[in-house]
């Protein structure tokens with residue numbers, strides 16, 4: 001049985017004093033399943049053994065006439081299984097939907113002791129988190145729960161992106177934020193028709209060579225999500241919570257998926273959503289630092305002694321700032337090995 005202390009570890013990233021506490025359990029992949037789908041629900045206990053987080057999805061991708069079945073299905077699955085160290089999350093319906101109030105009341109009352117995190121979609125500003133926070137406090141008190149449920153926001157409206165800093169800091173319950181590229185694209189009126197990933201039309205072109213405007217020009221595809229992911233990472237780091245890449249919808253494109261996940265990892269994200277079993281191993285591989293990077297990080301930490309000053313290692317200058325980066329990598333490796 002997990003204890004509350006498993007959920008909290010001091011913020012590690014170079015801050016002299018922890019800004020606040022963050023969940024310590026790994027969450028490299030948040031694996032989505034539809035509890036109203038009997039086939040998926042039957043597989044959930046097996047899938048749970050392979051993932052860091054199992055998420056029962058009640059929102060988009062669940063048909064309107066299956067919302068109640070999804071809610072009840074999740075309650076049944078949670079009651080019937082002990083997922084051990086795998087976290088159980090849910091994504092409830094959006095705050096302007098007719099279903100969310102029943103989602104929260106039912107889930108907190110029935111399985112509040114089994115759930116770890118409630119993912120809230122389409123968060124527009126701090127007011128949405130305040131609303132969920134107060135409601136959860138009432139429902140937890142009524143259910144006699146001792147461990148507070150944590151809240152995860154999806155960044156998927158233009159207004160959410162504009163308010164991301166206040167969202168990240170809106171409540172001590174805030175566990176993290178995920179990029180929601182599909183809804184965000186619609187909210188921004190982007191001209192894409194995909195769920196995450198890049199677009200072959202989003203390019204930069206090198207300058208022409210000489211007078212001929214067609215000569216020697218090469219194009220490079222750009223990352224549609226760079227700005228949003230970077231903004232989200234900064235907001236999360238500032239408030240000591242965790243950033244995630246969201247969904248990558250083209251399940252067959254394992255290469256594109258791995259690239260998007262890796263960019264997010266390098267920019268500071270700790271995980272991504274997996275929508276299909278094929279994406280579980282991709283996320284596990286990408287969001288775990290490589291043995292080479294960990295070995296290098298440990299070498300720099302060892303050679304830097306008290307962490308101040310500068311040393312040359314294999315011709316590369318290392319100092320206080322590089323040792324801090326190395327600690328991030330080494331601490332992540334330690335946390336994943338624990």
Ligand code: GLV
Pocket residue numbers: 060121154156179180181182183184195196246247
């Ligand atoms: C996820 O919910 C998304 O809209 O991308």
Ligand code: MG
Pocket residue numbers: 060121156180182183
């Ligand atoms: Mg969405």
